[in-house]
Amino acid sequence: MTTVAVLGAGSWGTTLADLLARKGLAVRIWAYEPEVVEASNRRHENPLLLPRAALAPSLRAHQDAGEAVSGAGVILSAAPSHAARAVLAAVADDVAAGTLLLSATKGLECDTLLFMSQVAAQVLPKARFAALSGPSFAREVFERQPTAIVAASTDAGAAREAQELLACGYFRVYSNPDVLGTEIGGALKNVIAIAAGVLEGLGMGHNPLAALVTRGLAEIARLGTALGADARTFSGLAGLGDLILTTTGALSRNRALGVALARGETLADYTTRHRSIAEGVNTARAAGRLAARAGVELPISAKVAELLFEAKSPRQAIAELMERTLKPEQWT
Amino acid sequence: MTTVAVLGAGSWGTTLADLLARKGLAVRIWAYEPEVVEASNRRHENPLLLPRAALAPSLRAHQDAGEAVSGAGVILSAAPSHAARAVLAAVADDVAAGTLLLSATKGLECDTLLFMSQVAAQVLPKARFAALSGPSFAREVFERQPTAIVAASTDAGAAREAQELLACGYFRVYSNPDVLGTEIGGALKNVIAIAAGVLEGLGMGHNPLAALVTRGLAEIARLGTALGADARTFSGLAGLGDLILTTTGALSRNRALGVALARGETLADYTTRHRSIAEGVNTARAAGRLAARAGVELPISAKVAELLFEAKSPRQAIAELMERTLKPEQWT
Numbered sequence: 095m096t097t098v099a100v101l102g103a104g105s106w107g108t109t110l111a112d113l114l115a116r117k118g119l120a121v122r123i124w125a126y127e128p129e130v131v132e133a134s135n136r137r138h139e140n141p142l143l144l145p146r147a148a149l150a151p152s153l154r155a156h157q158d159a160g161e162a163v164s165g166a167g168v169i170l171s172a173a174p175s176h177a178a179r180a181v182l183a184a185v186a187d188d189v190a191a192g193t194l195l196l197s198a199t200k201g202l203e204c205d206t207l208l209f210m211s212q213v214a215a216q217v218l219p220k221a222r223f224a225a226l227s228g229p230s231f232a233r234e235v236f237e238r239q240p241t242a243i244v245a246a247s248t249d250a251g252a253a254r255e256a257q258e259l260l261a262c263g264y265f266r267v268y269s270n271p272d273v274l275g276t277e278i279g280g281a282l283k284n285v286i287a288i289a290a291g292v293l294e295g296l297g298m299g300h301n302p303l304a305a306l307v308t309r310g311l312a313e314i315a316r317l318g319t320a321l322g323a324d325a326r327t328f329s330g331l332a333g334l335g336d337l338i339l340t341t342t343g344a345l346s347r348n349r350a351l352g353v354a355l356a357r358g359e360t361l362a363d364y365t366t367r368h369r370s371i372a373e374g375v376n377t378a379r380a381a382g383r384l385a386a387r388a389g390v391e392l393p394i395s396a397k398v399a400e401l402l403f404e405a406k407s408p409r410q411a412i413a414e415l416m417e418r419t420l421k422p423e424q425w426t
Numbered sequence: 427m428t429t430v431a432v433l434g435a436g437s438w439g440t441t442l443a444d445l446l447a448r449k450g451l452a453v454r455i456w457a458y459e460p461e462v463v464e465a466s467n468r469r470h471e472n473p474l475l476l477p478r479a480a481l482a483p484s485l486r487a488h489q490d491a492g493e494a495v496s497g498a499g500v501i502l503s504a505a506p507s508h509a510a511r512a513v514l515a516a517v518a519d520d521v522a523a524g525t526l527l528l529s530a531t532k533g534l535e536c537d538t539l540l541f542m543s544q545v546a547a548q549v550l551p552k553a554r555f556a557a558l559s560g561p562s563f564a565r566e567v568f569e570r571q572p573t574a575i576v577a578a579s580t581d582a583g584a585a586r587e588a589q590e591l592l593a594c595g596y597f598r599v600y601s602n603p604d605v606l607g608t609e610i611g612g613a614l615k616n617v618i619a620i621a622a623g624v625l626e627g628l629g630m631g632h633n634p635l636a637a638l639v640t641r642g643l644a645e646i647a648r649l650g651t652a653l654g655a656d657a658r659t660f661s662g663l664a665g666l667g668d669l670i671l672t673t674t675g676a677l678s679r680n681r682a683l684g685v686a687l688a689r690g691e692t693l694a695d696y697t698t699r700h701r702s703i704a705e706g707v708n709t710a711r712a713a714g715r716l717a718a719r720a721g722v723e724l725p726i727s728a729k730v731a732e733l734l735f736e737a738k739s740p741r742q743a744i745a746e747l748m749e750r751t752l753k754p755e756q757w758t
C-alpha cells in the first residue's frame with residue numbers, strides 16, 4: 095500500500111489527507127501546531143482550520159516532518175508559498191530519489207520570483223514533481239461536492255499517478271503537461287481578486303465583473319505565454335476555473351482588501367486592522383517584476399499596484415482602463 | 427452625420443440605440459409593437475422592455491422598417507435569432523451596397539443551423555458585416571456601468587468602424603476577426619446556463635460551478651475549433667466573458683429551467699407553466715447536430731440534452747460526468 099505524507103495541516107492539506115485516507119491509503123500528516131497534531135490523533139478533527147469536520151480515523155498526524163515523510167512513496171506539500179522552501183529543505187534528507195512530490199501550494203516565492211516547481215527543483219531535485227491546482231474550496235471538497243482539478247507535470251507518468259491517487263467519485267483530476275502555466279494561473283488570480291473586490295465595494299454589477307475576469311485572464315495569459323507557458327492552460331481549471339472561484343465565490347482575503355480600498359481605506363489602514371497581509375499584495379508586486387522581465391504590459395495588475403502602493407482612486411483607475419486606445423481582443 | 431437604423435426594440439436594441447443617440451448620432455429604431463413606437467416617440471421610454479429608463483430625446487422610433495433603414499449608413503440588427511432572417515429580408519431592398527450591418531443577435535437559426543453572419547450573407551450579401559457580442563446585460567449598460575464587448579468581422583475596416591461608432595467612456599469595444607467563434611460562444615453558452623441552473627437547484631457550491639463553466643467552455647471551444655473558429659475567441663469576451671455573466675449573473679430563463687429540472691420538473695411541465703421556451707432548449711438540440719457534423723464529443727451538452735429530452739435524473743447525469751475515464755485537460 096502506498097504511504098502518503100502530507101506536509102502542512104491547513105484546510106487544504108487536511109482535506110486532501112482525509113480524502114486519501116478514505117480511499118484506503120496510509121496517510122501521515124505533518125502539522126506545525128502541536129494542538130493540531132493532538133486534535134487530529136485524539137479526536138480526529140482539525141478545529142483550527144477545518145472546524146466541525148470529522149476526519150478519517152486512519153489519518154495519523156506527526157509533529158516531526160522527517161518522521162512523516164520517512165519511507166513515504168508520495169509527498170504532498172501543502173505548505174504556504176513563503177514556507178514551502180524551508181519545509182521541503184527540512185525533509186530533504188529523508189526523501190528517496192524518485193519519490194512523487196505533489197505540490198498543492200499556490201503562489202510564488204516573492205523574493206526569488208520562483209514558482210513551487212522551481213523551488214522543488216532546487217531543494218528536492220531527485221523527486222518527480224506534479225503541481226495540483228484548480229477551483230477547489232477545501233470545505234466543499236470535504237463535503238464531497240463535485241470538484242475538478244489539474245495535476246500538472248512535465249513527467250506524464252507522474253501526472254498519471256497523481257490522477258489515479260487522488261481521483262474519486264466527487265473529485266475529478268485532469269492531467270496537464272504545462273507546469274509553469276498552472277502555477278502562474280494559481281498565483282496571478284489573487285491580483286485580479288483584489289480588483290474584483292474593488293468593483294464589489296463600488297457596488298458595480300455583472301457586466302464590469304465579467305469584463306474584469308475576461309481581460310484579467312487575458313493579461314495573465316499574455317504574461318504566461320511570454321514566460322513560456324501554454325496559452326490553453328489559462329482557459330483551463332488552473333486559469334479560468336480558479337479565477338472564477340476566486341472572483342465569484344466566498345469573500346477571500348484578497349477580495350475583502352479590494353472592497354476596503356473601494357471604500358477609501360488605504361493598504362496601510364487595512365494592514366493595521368488585520369493581522370496578516372493578503373497574498374495578492376505581494377503577488378501584485380511580483381507580477382510587475384515578472385512583466386518587466388518578460389517585456390509585456392499588464393494593464394489591470396498595474397492599476398491594482400497603483401491602488402495599493404500609490405493610493406490611486408479606484409474610480410480613476412477604472413476610467414483609465416476604460417479609456418485606453420481601442421484594441422483588438424488579442425494583442426501582445 | 428452617420429444615420430444608424432436599429433432593427434428591434436428589445437431591451438438590448440433599445441439600449442444600444444440610446445447609447446448611439448447620446449453620442450450624437452442620428453438614430454432611428456424600428457419596433458414591432460405600435461405601443462413601443464408611440465411610447466418611444468411621445469414619452470421617450472420603452473415601458474415594455476426597459477422600464478423606468480428615460481431614453482435619449484433625439485431617438486426616433488418607426489413602425490415601418492423600410493423607412494427606418496432608408497438612407498442609413500449603419501444598420502444594427504437586434505432581432506431575436508428566429509426572426510432575424512425575416513426582418514433583414516423585409517428591408518433588403520432599402521439597404522445600399524456597402525452598408526455596415528452590425529448584428530447584436532445571439533443564437534443560431536435552429537432549422538438551418540446557420541449563425542447570424544451566415545443568414546446575413548444570404549439575405550444582405552452586399553452589406554459589410556460585424557457581430558457584436560460579449561457580457562452585457564442591457565440594464566447595466568443603460569446605467570453606464572463599465573462594459574466590454576467585441577465587434578467581430580472578417581473585414582478589419584468594418585470592425586474598426588463598429589469600435590469607433592459604439593465606444594464611449596463606459597463601453598469598451600474590442601475587435602476580433604473571428605466571426606464564427608464569436609457567434610458560437612454567444613449561442614452555446616445557453617446550454618451551459620441550463621446546467622448551471624441544475625447545480626443551483628441541487629444546492630451545490632462554488633467548486634462544481636467553476637468546474638462546469640471551465641469544462642463547458644472547453645467543450646464549446648472543442649466544437650468551435652472543429653468548425654473552423656479560433657480557439658482564443660473562447661477565452662475572450664464572447665466566450666468566457668458571456669458564459670460567466672450567464673452562469674453567475676441574474677437568473678436567466680435558461681438557468682431558471684435548470685433549477686426547475688433539478689427540482690424534479692420535466693421540460694413539458696416547465697413549458698406548460700411558462701409561455702415561452704428557453705433558448706437553450708433549442709440550442710441543446712442544435713449543439714448535438716453540430717457536434718455530430720463536426721465529429722466531436724460534448725459531454726456536458728449531451729447530458730443537458732438527456733435531462734431535457736430523456737428525463738434523465740440530474741444527480742445521475744453529474745455522477746456520469748464525474749466518473750468518465752481520467753483524461754488530459756486538452757483532448758479532442
